Amino acid sequence: MIDINLFRQNPDVIRTALKNRQMDPAVVDRVLALDADRRDLLGRVETLKAERNNVSREIGKSKDAAERQTKIEAMRKVGDEISALDEQVRQVDETLEAELAVIPNIPQEIVPIGKDEHENPVVRVMEGKYKNLDFPAQPHWDLGVKLGILNFEQGVKLSGTRFYVLSGAGARLQRALIAWMLDLHARQGYREQYLPFMVKQEVLFGAGQLPKFRDNLYHDVEEDYWNVPTAEVPLTGLHMGDILEEAALPLRYMAYTPCFRREKMSAGRDVRGIKRGHQFDKVEMYTYCRPEDSMNELNKMLADAEAVCQGLDLTYRVVALCTGDLGFGASITYDLEVWAPGCDEWLEVSSVSNVTDFQSRRANIKYRPADGGKARLLHTLNGSGLALPRTMIAVLENYQQPDGSVVVPPVLRPWMGGIDVIRPE
RNA sequence: GGAGGGAUGGCCGAGCGGCCUAAGGCGCCUGUCUUGAAAACAGGUGUAGGGCAACCUACCGUGGGUUCGAAUCCCACUCCCUCCGCCA
Numbered sequence: 001m002i003d004i005n006l007f008r009q010n011p012d013v014i015r016t017a018l019k020n021r022q023m024d025p026a027v028v029d030r031v032l033a034l035d036a037d038r039r040d041l042l043g044r045v046e047t048l049k050a051e052r053n054n055v056s057r058e059i060g061k062s063k064d065a066a067e068r069q070t071k072i073e074a075m076r077k078v079g080d081e082i083s084a085l086d087e088q089v090r091q092v093d094e095t096l097e098a099e100l101a102v103i104p105n106i107p108q109e110i111v112p113i114g115k116d117e118h119e120n121p122v123v124r125v126m127e128g129k130y131k132n133l134d135f136p137a138q139p140h141w142d143l144g145v146k147l148g149i150l151n152f153e154q155g156v157k158l159s160g161t162r163f164y165v166l167s168g169a170g171a172r173l174q175r176a177l178i179a180w181m182l183d184l185h186a187r188q189g190y191r192e193q194y195l196p197f198m199v200k201q202e203v204l205f206g207a208g209q210l211p212k213f214r215d216n217l218y219h220d221v222e223e224d225y226w227n228v229p230t231a232e233v234p235l236t237g238l239h240m241g242d243i244l245e246e247a248a249l250p251l252r253y254m255a256y257t258p259c260f261r262r263e264k265m266s267a268g269r270d271v272r273g274i275k276r277g278h279q280f281d282k283v284e285m286y287t288y289c290r291p292e293d294s295m296n297e298l299n300k301m302l303a304d305a306e307a308v309c310q311g312l313d314l315t316y317r318v319v320a321l322c323t324g325d326l327g328f329g330a331s332i333t334y335d336l337e338v339w340a341p342g343c344d345e346w347l348e349v350s351s352v353s354n355v356t357d358f359q360s361r362r363a364n365i366k367y368r369p370a371d372g373g374k375a376r377l378l379h380t381l382n383g384s385g386l387a388l389p390r391t392m393i394a395v396l397e398n399y400q401q402p403d404g405s406v407v408v409p410p411v412l413r414p415w416m417g418g419i420d421v422i423r424p425e
Numbered sequence: 426g427g428a429g430g431g432a433u434g435g436c437c438g439a440g441c442g443g444c445c446u447a448a449g450g451c452g453c454c455u456g457u458c459u460u461g462a463a464a465a466c467a468g469g470u471g472u473a474g475g476g477c478a479a480c481c482u483a484c485c486g487u488g489g490g491u492u493c494g495a496a497u498c499c500c501a502c503u504c505c506c507u508c509c510g511c512c513a
Contacts, residue, residue, distance in 0.1 A: 042475055046482045053482090056494040060443030068493085075493040243472095372454075375472085 001361045002103055007031050017106040020113050020323035027099055034096040041092060045085035052078050101205070102212050105358040107323045108332045114322025123320050123334065126306070128398075129313040132341070135402045139342035140393045141273040143400055144170060148425040150274070162263065162277045169422045173395070173408070174281065174388055176415035178256050181283040181308055185385055188304045190254035190285055195234040197257055198225040203237035206363030208329035208355075218260045218278075227260035231284035232382040239288060240363040246370040249378065250289035250297055254385065257282065273343065274389040281388040287381045290367065291357065294379035298354040301383040302334050305350045308386050311411050314394050315339040317346065331356045338390070342397035347390040352383030 007014060011032060015025035055071050055078075062068050112121055144150030149170025155163035166174055182192055204210040204226055209217065219226040228234055235253055244251065259282050270276035285304060287297045302318070309316040321333040330353035337346035357377040360366070366375040399407045406422040413420060 039475065042482080046475065049483085050481055052493075057443070059493055072493045079493070 001100055001358060002106065003357075003361065004031075004035060004100070006106075007035065013106065014103070017323075018103075020107060021104060021326065022115060022324045023104070027103060031096065031099050031103075034092055034099065038089065038092045038096060041085055041089045045082055045089060048078055048082050048085070052082065098211075101362075104326075104328045105331045105356060107326055108354070111326065111332050112320055112322045113324075115324045116322075117325045119322045120319045120325055120335070121322070123318040125317040126309070126315065128309070128315045133398075133400070137341035137344075137397055138400060138404070139273065139344075140340075140396045143342065143396055143404065143406070144274075146404055146424060147406065147422055149173070149422065159278075161271070163279065164274055164277065168425055169416075169419055170392075172416060172419070173412065173422070174392055176408075176412040177388060177391055177395070178281065178283060179415050180311070180412055181385055182254065182256055184307060184311065185254040185283065185285060185304065188300075188307070190252040190304075193235065193238070193253050193255040195228075195231060195238075195255050195257055197228050197260075199228055199234055199237060200224050201226060203240065203363075204233055206240050206359060207233040207236040208359055208362060209233060212328060215264050216262050218262060228257060229261050230259050230382075231255040231257040231282060232286060235284065235286035235382070236359050236363055236365075236380060239365045242365055243375045244288065244365070244367040244378065246290065246367050249367055250287050250293060253286045255284055255286075257284070274393060275343070275347065277389065283385050283388070285352075285381075285383045285385045288360075288365065288367075288378050289381070291376070291379050294354050294356060294381060297379075297381050298332065298334075298352065301381055302336075302352045305336055305352055305383050305385045308391075309336060309338055309349070312391070312395060312409050314398060316349075327351070327353065329353070329355045329358045331358070336386070338394040340390075340394050340397045342400070343393065347393060349386040349390045349394070350384040353381060355380045355382065 002014060007028065011028050014028050018025040018027070052075055055075055059068050059071050059075070062071070112119070114120065138146075140150070141152070145152070147170070149167050151165040151167055154165040158165070186192060198220070201210060201224055204217065209229060213229075217226055217229055234257070235255060238253070239251075259280050261278060261280075263276060263278060266276060274280075285301055287301060289297050306316070306318070316336055316338045319335045319337060321327075321330075321335060326333055333351055333353040335348050336350035336352070338349050340347050356379050359380045360377045365378060365380070367378045368375050395409060396406055399409060401407060401421075404424065408416050408420050408422065
């Protein structure tokens with residue numbers, strides 16, 4: 001959510017931000033009009049409430065029955081006016097909140113201006129040991145099926161399209177990746193969390209998923225349970241409504257969770273393989289920090305995500321998202337893309353963002369400055385470290401050998417129970 | 426799922442429909458005193474919104490209702506505790 005004070009004081013900043021995001025800036029004028037309405041109504045209703053409070057107090061003290069009756073009659077009328085105005089305030093508030101709730105964060109000045117993902121500049125390319133294979137690379141959907149570690153038919157049998165089963169060494173390889181990533185991030189200073197995979201509606205609002213991305217979420221129709229689309233959601237909710245001590249910051253968390261997405265927006269895209277499913281696993285990093293520290297934390301988090309690619313010796317590149325491709329809550333985002341020689345494409349395995357105070361305002365998360373001053377909104381950041389299916393694709397396709405076997409990356413071997421090479425089962 | 430008890434400021438804990446503008450205590454901050462500290466004493470200590478300000482409004486688990494007026498009365502819900510049943 002954007003600070004209403006920014007609309008009042010500098011609406012052009014928001015108009016420009018919306019234009020750069022390829023969105024209509026007309027919403028700014030609607031917000032300003034609603035805000036003016038709201039303040040006008042509040043002024044009137046609060047004056048009436050003050051009057052009623054005073055007179056009601058007099059009624060309590062008065063001994064004169066006739067005078068009491070006169071005042072009670074008068075206040076009954078005032079009460080009706082208050083009810084009517086309160087209802088108007090409620091409606092204006094509701095409309096205003098609805099408008100504000102779907103306005104995205106302001107991109108930072110250093111974010112490149114661009115229309116869509118085709119205009120995202122590549123910041124750097126980091127070549128790992130595995131880049132070019134000197135034989136024709138198989139895509140993972142062939143390689144994995146032949147190895148007997150990946151089964152699409154069973155996924156469809158159980159749950160339908162966009163589901164699959166990992167079997168034997170495949171399942172174990174994913175578990176090894178998860179365990180290794182968690183241990184790596186623990187060494188980098190993040191505290192591991194085990195979280196609910198279903199959360200309440202208000203948590204999704206706080207994280208910026210609702211109301212805008214309702215169509216992408218799975219939820220229980222009988223209870224207020226929503227499956228998390230990313231660990232970012234419960235990691236935001238952890239401190240919803242809290243006032244943290246400045247000394248506790250930065251607070252760095254990480255968590256492994258499954259993620260559930262309906263993928264209504266991408267129907268028909270990436271239907272082959274395990275790149276995009278309704279359920280996938282992810283290790284996520286999340287930081288709460290002081291506003292003045294958030295850009296440093298962004299750089300740290302990006303480096304910490306890159307360390308995963310480096311540990312696996314994968315070739316990857318860092319891409320800066322342009323204004324037209326920036327996510328809803330992000331003020332700046334870097335994507336990590338690893339090279340997958342089998343499907344012959346760069347795969348987005350991580351997205352690292354500084355969300356500034358966009359989520360903390362929605363979720364009411366503050367910190368108390370060490371000097372004891374007023375509580376201030378803090379900044380939050382999130383970054384994948386990494387998304388599992390695409391990391392699995394990259395490992396399988398990069399570590400494949402001409403005979404169709406797959407070498408297990410050395411860093412993962414402690415969890416593989418002696419399997420150094422995955423061969424057909 | 427059934428029966429009962431509870432939810433009040435940072436914490437503990439009072440609170441007959443109207444001096445609740447929430448008692449009292451603890452904690453914290455400031456001041457006096459002191460070489461310094463402790464103690465004692467005095468004052469101050471929530472969040473949000475509106476107003477240039479004085480000030481005003483809202484908030485006693487949540488949401489409704491009754492009333493001129495609700496922490497207080499009524500209804501629904503949520504969460505916590507105790508017991509019973511069921512259960513990985």
